[in-house]
Amino acid sequence: MSSRRGRVEYAAVAGDTFDVVVVGAGVIGTAIASALAATNASVCVLEAASDVAEGASKANAGITSSYYSAKGTLDCDLLNESNDDWEDLCERLRVPYDRIGALTVALDEEGFAALDGLERDVREAGVRVERLTGDQARELEPLLSEACVGAVFYPDEGIIDPMRLTWAYAELAGLNGAAFVFDAPVLDFERDADGALAAAVTPHGAVRGRYFVNAAGIQSGAISELAGGESIRMWPRRGQYWILDRDFGETVSRIVLPIPTATTRGIEIAPTTNGSVLLGPDAVEGGAPGDTETDRPGLATVFELTRKLIPTVSLDRAIKSYAGNRPASDEPIRVRQDRQVRNFVHAGNRSTGVSTSPAIARRITAILGALGLDVRERSDALDRLAIPPRLREQPHPELRERDDITEELVVCLCEQVTAAEIDHAVHACVPAVSVEGVRKRTRATGGRCQGSLCMAGVIFMCANARDVAPAAVGMGAGSGVVGVE
Incomplete structure (x- = not known):
């Protein structure tokens, strides 16, 4: 099995050439990374924000649609292909559904x-x-x-937890060897002599790859323009x-x-x-x-x-x-090779990204395979996550076997989130590094009091995992530090 990677600093990938570089760690980008990481391909995901699910993937209705568009549309086909997946997929990834x-x-x-x-x-x-x-x-x-x-x-x-789904895709990808570099917006691309993309340029440096997947959501048009690809109008x-x-x-x-x-x-x-x-x-x-x-x-x-x-x-x-x-566009869904750049592939969906993510991941894998990438599945790839059970989901929590004192300590009373769940989130392969990150993975701070009672505990557990002062723990992307000392 490929060594566990997950969230890494740029220095850890600076000397590598990846088979696939995925731009964007929303639900579609992480689904693609999860599918590819289970094959012989090496994968790196670049995300402009500080965590997964920072765009439309966290601010949506959390619905897995069965119908959205008429027969004969790509959206209809992708929804039909995805709809039978949910029970098995969510059981394996421990995603509420x-x-x-x-x-x-x-x-x-x-x-x-x-x-x-x-x-x-x-x-x-x-x-x-x-x-x-x-x-x-x-x-x-x-x-x-x-x-x-x-x-x-x-x-x-x-109905599904879209933030937990996005993180679960990323976590499984990381455990199977995919690297995730955050705070790494793509600023430009380097090209080979024949015009093919050779590297994505970030503020930290270039990340080299053989194929590049544009899963940047609302920024997909800008990424395509930087790559010299087809014109995509987004708003x-x-x-x-x-x-x-x-x-x-x-x-x-x-x-x-x-x-x-x-x-x-x-x-x-x-x-x-x-x-x-x-x-x-x-x-x-x-x-x-x-x-x-x-x-x-x-x-x-x-x-x-x-x-x-x-x-x-x-x-x-x-x-x-x-x-x-939502990433509105002149074309509802793009799941195809770019029309101008041969090693550049688009993966975008205006409205049903969560609902179609399993099928889009399979289709992008097939497209890359047709372009020459080795996408044979590895026999040693993980296909499920081991995550502490949610206290709220246990019918008789007092009867559960407890192996650790943290399983008995409830940090978030509104959502009944235990210290064991938060501890797993902050030490995961793609870990939470902020209060918002913990909420996405566990629901802590997301209930009736919106963190009034539990935020301090979440902050201190984040700080302990990162070996930083509590005051250095941020609320989430785009926010300052919490300011707890």
Whole structure:
């Protein structure tokens, strides 16, 4: 087996030439790295931020879609290829997942008339779907509005923890030998005499490779331009969310959506794998790629539209609001060799990156294999992660065998996260190095109190793992240090 690498400093890769250099450590980039690291290929991932899942991969609804686009589209094919993977994949990677189903709800006669076409399109796409009356929909979801006159039900829609998924992909890749260099934005590319890419240039130095994968999300257009590749027009599409507390989550069991438009599935109500509920997102075009500020009018719209679906939605249960930028593009999905640079491959998805990540990883592996890369799977590659069990997921935690005192110490009361889970996160192959990093991997600081009670413990465990002072532990990407001494 390749030696464990994971998170490394640039000096550890400076003298190497990798078979594949992946630009971007979002859900698609890490899925590709995980797939390739299980083959004979050597892999290095370059990420501009300080951790995995710092863009759209952490600010999304956490849904594994079964249907999004019509039959014959690449998105439809990738969703169908990925949908059967989730139970096995999430069991092996220890990622919370639940196939709860989704309801698209008609609230008036115009919406009711649209259900026929929607049901037909979903069925033609090869996706299971059921047509329901308003009463049947309320039997599945009792709090639905009395205005609901009909619905379609997609039983194969699921919910997933997208941040944990992204980290799990990266962790497995690192354990199988992939290197991850963070705080390493690509500034340029070096080329061979024949014009092929030879190295990605970062502020730390160049990282050499035989093939380069553009999985940079909203920065994919800029990366393609630096590589001399095809023109890709990208822009941010900001979406805002409310998070409602777990007590409201106990009253909603399925994803609830309005009638979709030509450009969006609409502002939805989505349970999460941790028991809370998301409301959103809206869709605001333009702005800067790093602009993730929320605004009151947009959040008010999210609230009002979701309350039409389920009238008991109340901001009295809100614990947080946030926004993220989806990588809107002139082409919804790019999974192909660049049209101008022979050893440059694109892997991007505007809306369903989480949902299609397993299939995209397989397709990129196949593309690279067709270009000459040795992608035969290694017999000694790991295919699952060993992670401490989550206390919240144990039906009778008092009956569990405990091998270490840290398994009994609950650091985050809201999310019932033990010291053992945090200790694993900060000492992992791709470890958490900030408060936000711990939250992505364990949910600590992500509950009702948003870290008011547990943040100090998280900071000190991070500091101990990194052998730094607590004051040197940052909140996360783009933030300063916490300032605890």
